[in-house]
Amino acid sequence: MASTKGLTRTTFAKLSPHPYLLASLDPTSDDIRPARSNGRARNESRKPTVNLASLSHAHGSAVVRVGDTTVICGVRGETILTPNIPNYRASNTETELKDYDLLVPNIELATGCAPQFLPGGPPSTFAQTLSTRIYSLLHSSRIIKPDDLRIWHTPPSEDLEDRMEEDGEDTSNENRTVVAYWVLYIDIFFISFDGNPFDAAWAATMAALRNTKLPGARYDIDREMIICSHKQARPLRITNIPIACTAVVFTGKETDRPTDGRFWLLVDPDRLEESLCDESVTVVVDCKDGDLKILSISKHGGTALTPQFLTSEQFLGWATKRWEEFNAAITQS
DSSP states (O other): OOOOOOOOHHHHHHHSHHHHHHHHHSOSSTTSOOOOTTSOOTTOOOOEEEEEOOOTTSSEEEEEEETTEEEEEEEEEEEEEGGGOTTOOTTOOSSHHHHTTOEEEEEEOTTTSBTTBOTTOOOOHHHHHHHHHHHHHHHHHTOSOGGGGEEEEOOOOHHHHHHHHHHOOOOHHHHOEEEEEEEEEEEEEEEEOOSOHHHHHHHHHHHHHHHOEEEEEEEETTTTEEEEEEEEEEEOOOOOOOEEEEEEEEOOTTSSSOOTTOOEEEESOOHHHHHHOSEEEEEEEEOGGGOOEEEEEEEESOSOSOHHHHTSHHHHHHHHHHHHHHHHHHHTO
16 A cells, blocks of 8 residues: 655755745745744744863864854964064054964865865865955954064163162063064864854854963073963953854745745855855844944845845844854853
């Protein structure tokens, strides 16, 4: 006797993803609750989890998991003497981080985290694009203080010691100079990949930087090198935690069913939803002390999202809620 059982929801979603997602978001019956293929509501994000200090040989590290997307970030500092910086200028105290390449993020996707990212392959264009976005946001957000990466040295001077004895004042700060910098290598590895990589990678970067403690460093004038001590390690002064919030726009345009120009904004998309949508938006916000601050808005493809919508209370309200979720996960871990 033949079985009367039809295809499962998962199988149907894989065979006809566009019609299935449209039918889920816009059901024909009022008795059916609108939902995405994964069961989440349109404005429902996956809950983030954060674990700090996961790598024993890094100066700072964190593992961030958002649904089935898992990222591990390790931060390691290395020193560089100012004579080895080609464009070093002692008067430059504003753009040191960027001019001297003191922040070096790198994203690795070729880890077998998804079928399209097989191990052992060269860095993909997608991975390089993500690295560039992380690099740009690190500099534009200014979350890292340049003074945290400076290594100072006060040259010995007999005249200085005599003057200090006569005046009874400490003038060492007036004569100290920057002899080296810390260069932060920020390596981001995807362990598993199920959509929304930038949000997870940025959250892992923020968590790892907050966990970073650089060794105490001093300049040895005799050996002309930097001597480090883990006993005098000090954390980076990360006072703000900007969070990236990404959403995609689903229009159902590849289905036979008319949508009358409507669209659905799907926050925190998974890998399947990203493949079905041509338009996306990422907003980076910081809601410290209850004050919403928009650091950047980047939009790719499509024309559904207007400037009015991107500044609406509905859209920014979702971004604020997402910031609260990530901020709690990072600060309480």
